[in-house]
Amino acid sequence: MTTTSPFSLLVVDDEPDLRTLYELTLVREGYDVETAGSVEDALARLASRRYSAVITDMRLPDGSGLDLLRHIEQQGRPEKAIVITAYGSAENAVEALKSGAYDYLTKPVDLRQFRAVVGSALGRSGQPLPTVVPAQLPSALAQGLPAAPAAAAPARSRSGEPPAAAAAPTPVAPTRAALARLVGHSGAMQQVRALIEKVSRSMAPVLVQGESGTGKELVASAIHKVSSRGSGPFIAVNCGAIPENLLEAEFFGYRKGAFTGAAEDREGFFQAAHGGTLFLDEIGDLPLSMQSKLLRVIQERAVRPVGAVNEAQVNVRIVSATHKDLQAEVQAGRFRQDLFYRLNVIQIRVPPLRERLDDLRPISAAVLERIARDAGVAPAPRLSDDAFAHLARYAFPGNVRELENLLQRAVAMSGGDVIGRDDLGLPDAAFGDTQYADDLAALPPAEPRPAPADAPLPTDLAAYLDDVERDILARALERHRYNRTAAGASLGLSLRQMRYRMARLGVHAGAGSGEAAADGDD
Numbered sequence: 001m002t003t004t005s006p007f008s009l010l011v012v013d014d015e016p017d018l019r020t021l022y023e024l025t026l027v028r029e030g031y032d033v034e035t036a037g038s039v040e041d042a043l044a045r046l047a048s049r050r051y052s053a054v055i056t057d058m059r060l061p062d063g064s065g066l067d068l069l070r071h072i073e074q075q076g077r078p079e080k081a082i083v084i085t086a087y088g089s090a091e092n093a094v095e096a097l098k099s100g101a102y103d104y105l106t107k108p109v110d111l112r113q114f115r116a117v118v119g120s121a122l123g124r125s126g127q128p129l130p131t132v133v134p135a136q137l138p139s140a141l142a143q144g145l146p147a148a149p150a151a152a153a154p155a156r157s158r159s160g161e162p163p164a165a166a167a168a169p170t171p172v173a174p175t176r177a178a179l180a181r182l183v184g185h186s187g188a189m190q191q192v193r194a195l196i197e198k199v200s201r202s203m204a205p206v207l208v209q210g211e212s213g214t215g216k217e218l219v220a221s222a223i224h225k226v227s228s229r230g231s232g233p234f235i236a237v238n239c240g241a242i243p244e245n246l247l248e249a250e251f252f253g254y255r256k257g258a259f260t261g262a263a264e265d266r267e268g269f270f271q272a273a274h275g276g277t278l279f280l281d282e283i284g285d286l287p288l289s290m291q292s293k294l295l296r297v298i299q300e301r302a303v304r305p306v307g308a309v310n311e312a313q314v315n316v317r318i319v320s321a322t323h324k325d326l327q328a329e330v331q332a333g334r335f336r337q338d339l340f341y342r343l344n345v346i347q348i349r350v351p352p353l354r355e356r357l358d359d360l361r362p363i364s365a366a367v368l369e370r371i372a373r374d375a376g377v378a379p380a381p382r383l384s385d386d387a388f389a390h391l392a393r394y395a396f397p398g399n400v401r402e403l404e405n406l407l408q409r410a411v412a413m414s415g416g417d418v419i420g421r422d423d424l425g426l427p428d429a430a431f432g433d434t435q436y437a438d439d440l441a442a443l444p445p446a447e448p449r450p451a452p453a454d455a456p457l458p459t460d461l462a463a464y465l466d467d468v469e470r471d472i473l474a475r476a477l478e479r480h481r482y483n484r485t486a487a488g489a490s491l492g493l494s495l496r497q498m499r500y501r502m503a504r505l506g507v508h509a510g511a512g513s514g515e516a517a518a519d520g521d522d
Ligand SMILES: Nc1ncnc2c1ncn2[C@@H]1O[C@H](COP(=O)(O)OP(=O)(O)OP(=O)(O)O)[C@@H](O)[C@H]1O
Pocket: 158, 159, 160, 181, 182, 183, 184, 210, 211, 212, 213, 214, 215, 216, 217, 218, 219, 281, 323, 363, 366, 400, 401, 404
C-alpha cells in the first residue's frame, strides 16, 4: 500500500466483493486504504496505527459496527466513523449517529454518495456545486409576496451574525468564540455547550427545542461554527414564513422556464448550504406535503430543482428548531413520524430564561456591553442591585430576546451609568400570579393622546412607538443643526440618553454634520 495520501482509511466488511468495491473506489480517490473482515481484525489494525476514518458495515460476523464505534469513542481516538446499514433500518442509522458515527450510508451503497460522505468526513467537500446566488423568486415578485426567503434567509439572522452568503463562505471562526457567544454558566447552559461540542463532530441531525427567544438560532450557529464545516455556509430558513406554493422552489431551486417568470436557473436552500449547515427554524410549521419532500432529500442526499430532469448531490448538515412539542404534533397527525425520527437524532433543549436565573446577570452584562459598544459609549451601564432584584422576579415570556429589548429601552431611559428599577419600565402587573388584565385595568389612565378615536390601531405597538420616537429625534436633530447635545436638551434628554436612543433606532447625526465637533461636551 502506498503512503502518499494524507488520508488513510480502514474499510471493515465481511463480504469480500463489497470490500474490494469500496477499496477500489477509495483508492481511485487517492486515499490509502486498508481492509478488515471482522471486528477482531479491525480492532487489531486499530491497535497498531491511526487512520483518518473507519468505514464499517453494521453487521459483522463477530459483532457489530457499533462495537467499533464504541471502541473509537471510549478510547478518544481521532478517527471519523462511517457506518453502512441495511436499507430501511432507520433505527440502526440513528443508533450509529447517537454512538458517535460521523455519518451513515444505506445499502445498496450509491458510490457517488459513498465518495461524497467520505470526502465530507475528511473535510474535503467533494465536487463543488455550481454556485448561483439565491435570489427572489419571480413568482413571489409577480404576486407581490414578501421577499423570497432564499434571499432573506441568511440576512434574517437575529443573533447579530453577519449574513451567511452561499456564494462567499465565511472564514473559519474560532471554536471558543462561537461557544462564548452563548453566555451563561448555569448547569443547563454548560450542558448545552458540552452537547454542541459533542454533536459538532458528526453529521447527525440535531433538533433544538425551546421557547421563542431562548437562543435556538445561536445554538444552531454554534454547532455549525464548531464543526468541521464551520467555514462553509450557514443558511437559516424560517419554515413558517414561506408561502406554501413557493416552498419547493425555495428549498430545491428551479430551472429556467420551470414556471412563468422563471427567467433563469436559481439554486435553493439546499444547494446554497452545500458543504455547510441548513438551519430549519420553526420546522413544526412545515406543511405535510413539504415534509415528505424534505424527508426524501434527507434520505437521498440529492435534490431535484423544479423543472430539472436530474438530481444533484448535496452535502448538507441539518439542524432544525421548534418551540412546539413535535412529539405531540406527530400524535395529532400534523407532523410525519418518519421525518421526526430523522430530525430528532440528537436533541438539545434550551430552557426558558426563568428556569436558569443564574444566567440573568452574565447575559444582562453581555447585552449591556454590546449596547454601549454599538452606541460608542464607555463604560457600559450596569444594573443597580434593586433593578436586578426586580428583573429576577420577572418571568420573561419572550426570554433572552425580551431581556435584550428591555435593556435597550432601560439604557435609553436611564442615560446614566447605573440603571435603576424604574428605568426598567416593568409594571407591577407583569409580576406574580395576578391577573395581568385586571391589574392593567386598575392602573391610572394614561395621558390622553391626540390620536383620532377612529384611527387604526397599530398591529405592532413597539415598532409603532419606535417610529414615532425616530421621527421626533430626527426632527429635533434637524432643528438643532445636528448638534445632539442641543437636540437632546430640547427633548429633556442628556447627551448620553440621546446617543443611546439614536443608536437603538438607527438615527444618524446627519451627513457631514461634524458630529464629534458639534457635541463638544461628549
Ligand atoms: N445565552 C445567550 N447569551 C447571549 N445572547 C443570547 C443568549 N441566548 C440568546 N441570546 C440572544 O437572544 C436573541 C434571541 O436568540 P435566538 O434568535 O437565537 O432565539 P430563538 O430561540 O432562535 O428565537 P425564535 O424561537 O423566536 O426563533 C438573540 O439576539 C441572541 O443573540
